Amino acid sequence: MLSRVAASFYWLSRYIERSDGILRMLKINYASSQDAVREFTWKPVIRIYSVADAEQMSKLDNDSRAVLAYMVSDRTNPNSILNMITLARENARSVQEHITRDLWQCLNEYYHCVKDPDVTERLLHDDPISVLDNLNKQIMLYYGTAEVSMERGQGRSFMNIGKFLERSIQAIDLLDIKFGSVNNNPDLLTDTTYWKHLLQSIGGYELYLKTYRDGIEAESVMELVMLNTDFPRSVIYSVNNIGRYYERLKKESNLSNYRDIAFQMGKLQSSIQYSSTQSISEIGLHQFLTQIKTDLYTIGNLMNEHYFANS
16 A cells, blocks of 8 residues: 555544544533533643634633634634545545445534534524534544444554554643643542543443442542543543554565554553552652653654655
């Protein structure tokens, strides 16, 4: 497979996954902003998912509808849903002969749905939740179509590596931001609503209730998001799947490159797999997450060097 084709598959999937994470976070945080008794802030969300500077943050001024419009359809925000899907569509167009017609049509429909000028109008003046739900359904349709229609070849492996790499980085950023806020406000440590919103924004609330019977506790939330192999959005689940799909790229012709990246993946998997909430606490959660994120970026850089010709 040509390096440019592999890179397009990889980035197509990363952009789609990033848009999914943004939509989930926006929906839960908008609902939280409407119900919050204490002062609500959008700063953690904007910090994770955009490059807004202090001036832009001041303009948004925690206006929930303005934040939604900025994060969904503002062309000046590089990480808006509109810009993410535009980039995903451009990557899909460049490999259109390698993806199924159904998948292309599905992505194209998502693009036109986000591009519709009515989206901004409805976010600002109508029911934002219905808009976000509609966009999220487009992503679910995309993932379902990719699962049932794509050939089980190299292209799909690059797509899944990109998807799970992006998903694991998002989970780490979310944990780091949420637990970092506890340092400034220790009361959040026992605020069950605060941790419930975190779980909902990452799709883990129902699994948490089935797994933990003692109520919502910060340490258990961290364990679910980092270490639960049954949770499809946990860091360990994503990292295991990166290794799984990378194994399928192994060929005699690229054996030396394969070993270089496989070593980094094995090292990363072991550092998470053989950790516990106690050992992570001893190291320090922020330090642990920073190291895991650094290792993920190292894998991404090696993929770029060995497979994408530094594209």
